[in-house]
Amino acid sequence: MMPSGSGIWLGSGGIITSKWVPDGPRAKPIAIALATLLFATINVQAAPATKSSTYLPQASPKWLPSFPKQKNVITSWPPSNPKAALPSGPLSTASFSLEGYPTMNEVVTNAAKDPNIIPIMKAIDWTKVPSAPVTSDAYGDEYPASDPYCWWTQTLCTTPKIHYIPPDISICPKAGTWGLTYDDGPMYYWPVTAENSKWAEPNLYDYLLKHNDQKANLFYIGSKIIGAPAAAQRGFNDGHTICAHTWSHPSMTTLTNAEVVAEFYYSLRMIKQVLGITPKCWRPPYGDVDDRIRAIAWQMGMRTIIWDRDTNDWNINGDQVAPGPGAITYATANKTVDNWIKSREEGKDNKNGHIVLEHELSNSTITLAEFWLPTIQKEYQTMPATACNNIAQPYWEKQFIYPIQGTVAVDTNGEPTGVKAPQI
Numbered sequence: 207m208m209p210s211g212s213g214i215w216l217g218s219g220g221i222i223t224s225k226w227v228p229d230g231p232r233a234k235p236i237a238i239a240l241a242t243l244l245f246a247t248i249n250v251q252a253a254p255a256t257k258s259s260t261y262l263p264q265a266s267p268k269w270l271p272s273f274p275k276q277k278n279v280i281t282s283w284p285p286s287n288p289k290a291a292l293p294s295g296p297l298s299t300a301s302f303s304l305e306g307y308p309t310m311n312e313v314v315t316n317a318a319k320d321p322n323i324i325p326i327m328k329a330i331d332w333t334k335v336p337s338a339p340v341t342s343d344a345y346g347d348e349y350p351a352s353d354p355y356c357w358w359t360q361t362l363c364t365t366p367k368i369h370y371i372p373p374d375i376s377i378c379p380k381a382g383t384w385g386l387t388y389d390d391g392p393m394y395y396w397p398v399t400a401e402n403s404k405w406a407e408p409n410l411y412d413y414l415l416k417h418n419d420q421k422a423n424l425f426y427i428g429s430k431i432i433g434a435p436a437a438a439q440r441g442f443n444d445g446h447t448i449c450a451h452t453w454s455h456p457s458m459t460t461l462t463n464a465e466v467v468a469e470f471y472y473s474l475r476m477i478k479q480v481l482g483i484t485p486k487c488w489r490p491p492y493g494d495v496d497d498r499i500r501a502i503a504w505q506m507g508m509r510t511i512i513w514d515r516d517t518n519d520w521n522i523n524g525d526q527v528a529p530g531p532g533a534i535t536y537a538t539a540n541k542t543v544d545n546w547i548k549s550r551e552e553g554k555d556n557k558n559g560h561i562v563l564e565h566e567l568s569n570s571t572i573t574l575a576e577f578w579l580p581t582i583q584k585e586y587q588t589m590p591a592t593a594c595n596n597i598a599q600p601y602w603e604k605q606f607i608y609p610i611q612g613t614v615a616v617d618t619n620g621e622p623t624g625v626k627a628p629q630i
């Protein structure tokens with residue numbers, strides 16, 4: 207629903223609803239089992255022969271409004287004023303206007319009639335968007351084993367069946383590299399109490415800064431940025447690479463085309479309003495993506511980034527507040543990470559590097575992230591997933607040039623950009 211009235215809202219997190227659910231696969235256990243079984247098969251398939259030049263050309267998202275520049279937010283990378291770019295200490299709970307945005311944490315209703323969405327629907331070439339069915343968990347049982355739409359939730363497929371959309375970015379190519387990604391931020395706790403706030407930002411951002419000024423990809427949710435705009439600005443100013451993670455964190459394949467467009471539009475708009483940038487990368491909540499969603503995302507300017515390793519931190523039980531009861535113990539998630547590191551130490555992990563799913567979501571996820579970071583930094587070359595894939599310019603605003611692992615910077619379509627980026 208579009209907001210009625212003035213829509214001014216104080217950014218205390220107060221209207222986060224109990225509908226919030228964290229990441230992790232949306233599939234039923236049986237589908238997860240199936241997907242796990244199929245994973246080995248998918249992995250050994252040859253890389254697509256498709257040349258990146260055959261990908262559908264993208265246009266910059268002209269349908270986004272322009273916004274006044276926010277105070278104290280960097281306008282380039284490296285920033286022209288590093289001192290102003292690295293604030294620290296407690297973050298203000300800025301008030302923020304919800305005007306022009308849908309209800310927080312809810313899929314936009316009437317998206318097809320939304321005046322912001324109609325022009326984008328017209329701009330998209332729908333002949334290039336496969337008409338995959340709108341899914342449900344029940345449909346999962348009927349979904350053909352041939353995987354006609356490269357539906358990750360069912361098969362962990364990451365290489366589209368359509369040749370004009372690039373594969374999802376799912377690994378770091380170079381062995382010994384750890385693509386650091388934190389989803390579902392910016393992190394704040396509701397209700398805001400002293401105890402809860404201990405785990406809210408800037409907790410993790412301070413920790414990263416203190417540990418070798420470590421950079422990561424932050425996959426921000428539009429609805430959460432409204433609740434914590436200062437935290438979003440802090441993460442961005444610190445030099446983390448921001449990607450979109452939808453407006454309300456739904457399973458994207460369950461939505462109509464107009465709803466999908468609205469989820470992308472409002473998350474991109476919120477990011478542009480608060481940070482002044484337009485990401486060329488996004489991550490599907492629960493990994494739920496198929497070729498219909500990929501094709502819409504691509505035409506709206508974004509490459510899909512997924513992961514090949516899941517800490518399952520989103521599923522840890524015992525947190526006192528949201529996201530609610532999980533199915534595993536902290537010790538189990540802890541052991542998962544430990545085993546990865548051991549296998550690298552033992553020389554059993556030499557094929558490629560990894561993109562690892564972590565969250566800035568709760569006490570447990572922050573605790574796990576911070577506990578392991580120093581060890582990860584010792585054992586791996588640790589950097590954002592975009593950096594290990596040599597994407598120096600992750601936004602449509604090209605004056606942000608981040609360090610990359612290799613020597614040749616590429617665009618999100620894999621083509622060299624010719625820009626000189628520092629090497630990590």
Ligand SMILES: *[C@@H]1O[C@H](CO)[C@@H](O)[C@H](O)[C@H]1NC(C)=O
Nearest residue numbers: 536537538539540541544577
């Ligand atoms: C996490 O794993 C490390 C390394 O094995 C271990 O030292 C630590 O006690 C574990 N923590 C928990 C709470 O399980």
Ligand SMILES: *[C@@H]1O[C@H](CO)[C@@H](O)[C@H](O)[C@H]1NC(C)=O
Nearest residue numbers: 522524525526536569570573
């Ligand atoms: C935070 O999470 C850790 C790991 O799950 C747990 O041991 C600890 O008790 C939690 N602290 C609070 C205040 O919830």
Ligand SMILES: [Zn+2]
Nearest residue numbers: 229389390491
């Ligand atoms: Zn998520």
